[in-house]
Structure formats: C-alpha cells, structure tokens
Amino acid sequence: MTLVLIFAGLELTFGIYAVASKSILRSAIGLALASAMLSTVFYALGAQLASVFELSVCSGLVTVIFISGVSLSHSPKLDLQGEYRDRERNRYLPALLIGGGAVMLALGFLLGGGGLEFAADSAQSAQEVLWGSRQAEVWGQIAAILCGGVAVTVLFREERRDR
Amino acid sequence: MLSVGYMLLTVGVLMVLAGCWCMIRTLHMLKITIGIEVAMKGVTLFLVLAGRVSGQLALSQTFILTIIVIEVVVAVVGTGMAVGLFRKYGSMSVRNLSRLKG
Numbered sequence: 001m002t003l004v005l006i007f008a009g010l011e012l013t014f015g016i017y018a019v020a021s022k023s024i025l026r027s028a029i030g031l032a033l034a035s036a037m038l039s040t041v042f043y044a045l046g047a048q049l050a051s052v053f054e055l056s057v058c059s060g061l062v063t064v065i066f067i068s069g070v071s072l073s074h075s076p077k078l079d080l081q082g083e084y085r086d087r088e089r090n091r092y093l094p095a096l097l098i099g100g101g102a103v104m105l106a107l108g109f110l111l112g113g114g115g116l117e118f119a120a121d122s123a124q125s126a127q128e129v130l131w132g133s134r135q136a137e138v139w140g141q142i143a144a145i146l147c148g149g150v151a152v153t154v155l156f157r158e159e160r161r162d163r
Numbered sequence: 164m165l166s167v168g169y170m171l172l173t174v175g176v177l178m179v180l181a182g183c184w185c186m187i188r189t190l191h192m193l194k195i196t197i198g199i200e201v202a203m204k205g206v207t208l209f210l211v212l213a214g215r216v217s218g219q220l221a222l223s224q225t226f227i228l229t230i231i232v233i234e235v236v237v238a239v240v241g242t243g244m245a246v247g248l249f250r251k252y253g254s255m256s257v258r259n260l261s262r263l264k265g
Binding site: 001004005008009011012015016018019024027028031034035038041042045046047049050053054057058061062065066068069070072073090093096097100101104105108109111113115116117118119120121122124125126128129130134137140141144145147148151152155156 | 227
C-alpha cells in the first residue's frame with residue numbers, strides 16, 4: 001500500500017505540473033504522466049481493466065489529441081501567449097492546494113483515521129458485470145463516441161464554409 | 164494514523180481543486196480542457212476508491228470505462244473548438260467565443 005501512496009503522490013505532482021506549466025505541450029505531457037501514474041494506482045488497487053484503459057486511452061490517445069491541437073494551431077512558439085500571464089494567475093495555486101490538503105488531513109485526524117477501510121472484493125469480474133448487468137452502458141459509450149465524432153465533423157465543416 | 168483510503172481521497176480532492184483552479188484562472192481553451200482532464204483524474208480515483216471500500220470493484224470499473232470514454236470525447240471536442248477558435252481569431256482565448264454569431 002506504500003507503493004499506492006507513492007504513485008498517488010506522483011500523480012498529484014504531475015497533475016499540478018500540468019496545471020501550472022506555461023507551455024501547453026508540457027501540460028499535455030504532465031497530464032499523460034499523471035494518467036500513467038493513475039493507471040499504476042488502479043493496477044495496485046486491483047482494477048486491472050480500468051488500469052489498461054487509463055494507460056492506453058487517457059495516457060496515449062488524449063495526449064495525441066492535445067499535441068495534434070497544438071500542431072494544428074500552427075503556433076511557432078508553444079508557450080502560452082503573454083497576455084494570459086499564467087505565472088500571475090497561478091500565484092495562489094500552492095496556497096489553495098496546501099490549504100485544501102491541510103483541511104483534509106485535519107478532518108481525517110478528527111475522524112480518527114478517516115475511515116474508508118478497504119472491504120473484501122466480490123467474486124464477480126468486471127467483464128461479467130459489464131456484459132451481464134450493465135450492457136446498456138456499452139451502447140451509451142458508443143453513442144457518446146458518435147456524438148464526439150459528429151461534433152468534430154461539424155466544427156471542421158464550419159471552418160471550410162468560412163473559407 | 165490515516166488510512167490509505169483517506170489519503171487517496173485527499174489526493175483526489177487536491178486533483179479536483181487543481182483542475183478547477185486551472186479552469187477558473189486561465190482563458191486558454193486547450194488549458195481549460197487540460198484542467199477538466201485533471202479534475203476528471205480525481206473523479207476516477209474516487210470511483211476506484213468507492214469500489215474498494217464497498218467491495219464492488221467490478222461495478223466501479225464499468226463506471227470508470229464510461230468516464231474514460233466521456234473524457235476522450237471532452238478532449239476531442241475541446242481541442243476541436245480550440246483549433247477552430249485559433250483559425251478564426253488567431254488566438255485560443257475563450258473570450259472570442261462571445262464574438263461568435265449564429
């Protein structure tokens with residue numbers, strides 16, 4: 001369980017790096033690393049199926065999408081424009097995170113360890129649940145993917161019409 | 164001594180806070196999408212934690228698959244909007260959204 005906490009801490013670190021970085025490319029790479037660390041946490045907690053999807057889809061595909069967005073914008077400099085002044089905007093981010101963490105830890109100590117003890121896992125596998133009782137969810141996922149595809153098609157069709 | 168579950172809950176809360184901060188404090192469309200993704204990482208961590216605490220990890224994994232699909236769709240649509248904004252106005256600032264007509 002120490003390993004889980006180490007990787008969760010790394011996930012938080014890379015997530016904060018993704019938020020605080022001035023470069024979109026570095027933010028995307030930080031997000032990919034946070035996803036990779038999260039997939040390791042999933043694997044250590046016994047959620048192997050979610051771990052594989054998190055690593056391949058979130059750490060791989062989403063990063064490719066963001067980097068494609070950066071390259072499609074034909075921005076010679078990958079840094080954010082100066083007008084956004086991210087450094088100033090992120091000035092209070094550490095205070096927020098330290099404050100939030102302190103409040104959560106204080107609440108945990110007040111609650112006597114915080115509870116949330118892990119229970120014994122049920123014998124059912126994720127595949128049985130997904131294809132047995134929650135098969136309709138797969139159709140919902142397919143519909144969501146189709147909606148995303150239609151949205152992107154519409155966005156680029158509008159662009160062509162403007163030309 | 165805090166339990167591992169509570170420590171993971173704290174990490175998830177901090178991820179959601181960082182993502183919300185990113186969404187609130189920047190005007191860059193791609194950066195806002197990255198903020199949404201960071202917040203959603205915290206949410207998926209909550210789901211796995213809920214599965215482990217309740218002993219129904221298989222059920223929570225199916226929810227996570229749905230969340231991952233939604234994450235990808237949000238990333239694709241957010242990036243498409245950002246690229247569209249850049250091509251139209253030369254900037255990815257969300258303030259340009261208010262100038263759109265139709």
